[in-house]
Amino acid sequence: MRKHIVAGNWKMNNGLSQTQSLITDLKNQTKSSDAEVMIAPSFTNLWSAFESLRKSDIEVIAQNMHFAEDGAYTGEVSAGMLKSVGVKTVILGHSERREYFNETDELLAKKVDAALAKGMRVIFCFGEELADRKAGNEENIVGNQIKNALFHLEATAFKDIVLAYEPVWAIGTGETATPEQAQDMHAFIRKTLANKYGADVADSVSILYGGSVKPANAEEIFSKPDVDGGLIGGASLKAEDFFAIVNAF
Ligand SMILES: O=C(CO)COP(=O)(O)O
Numbered sequence: 001m002r003k004h005i006v007a008g009n010w011k012m013n014n015g016l017s018q019t020q021s022l023i024t025d026l027k028n029q030t031k032s033s034d035a036e037v038m039i040a041p042s043f044t045n046l047w048s049a050f051e052s053l054r055k056s057d058i059e060v061i062a063q064n065m066h067f068a069e070d071g072a073y074t075g076e077v078s079a080g081m082l083k084s085v086g087v088k089t090v091i092l093g094h095s096e097r098r099e100y101f102n103e104t105d106e107l108l109a110k111k112v113d114a115a116l117a118k119g120m121r122v123i124f125c126f127g128e129e130l131a132d133r134k135a136g137n138e139e140n141i142v143g144n145q146i147k148n149a150l151f152h153l154e155a156t157a158f159k160d161i162v163l164a165y166e167p168v169w170a171i172g173t174g175e176t177a178t179p180e181q182a183q184d185m186h187a188f189i190r191k192t193l194a195n196k197y198g199a200d201v202a203d204s205v206s207i208l209y210g211g212s213v214k215p216a217n218a219e220e221i222f223s224k225p226d227v228d229g230g231l232i233g234g235a236s237l238k239a240e241d242f243f244a245i246v247n248a249f
Pocket residue numbers: 009094166170171172173174210211212213231232233234235
């Protein structure tokens with residue numbers, strides 16, 4: 001059985017006191033689904049979030065990392081640093097990193113390798129832009145993003161990989177992929193994995209959908225057979241909304 005996962009990507013939101021109050025609110029929520037729950041606060045709040053959630057089953061994860069072990073990379077954070085504050089999972093390849101920080105497939109391949117080498121789990125994000133979808137080119141774009149950053153890996157590496165399909169046109173826009181569009185793309189992603197690594201690997205990898213998931217649409221999206229969870233932006237900043245989504249499974 002593939003894992004159901006709901007992860008909140010807080011992006012560049014919440015200072016220390018807001019982080020602590022949101023975590024208090026999260027701890028007051030009741031989980032009634034089998035989904036693994038994760039939150040990704042900013043780097044500055046990882047340690048305090050980890051400490052506050054030590055006894056909870058909400059995992060604290062990071063939004064990004066550098067590929068180098070350490071050294072002269074001003075402003076960057078390594079896998080080792082993340083592990084030193086209890087973080088075991090990192091989001092890589094978010095479209096905002098690709099767009100605003102010029103992260104390429106080639107760079108992301110190095111980051112994936114660095115994270116896996118440290119024994120971390122990776123939530124690897126990708127997705128097409130609106131123009132790609134309008135041109136009917138979305139499968140090509142997504143297929144290449146996956147191949148270029150991940151297909152140098154051995155099959156065994158996929159036990160530590162979670163995929164997140166986030167169509168850029170649906171992020172923060174209020175526009176969601178329809179459940180059918182999400183299902184079609186997730187099925188394509190699984191087929192792409194199966195062609196390279198075989199059905200066993202393809203069937204074992206959780207594929208999350210991200211892009212304007214809200215309490216009102218989560219249940220329908222999560223009901224699709226190849227949608228194994230969600231990567232949630234805006235709606236993860238309110239504990240009640242986030243748990244309504246967690247409990248949509
Ligand atoms: O980018 C996202 C999660 O990583 C999605 O953001 P929204 O849920 O705000 O559209």
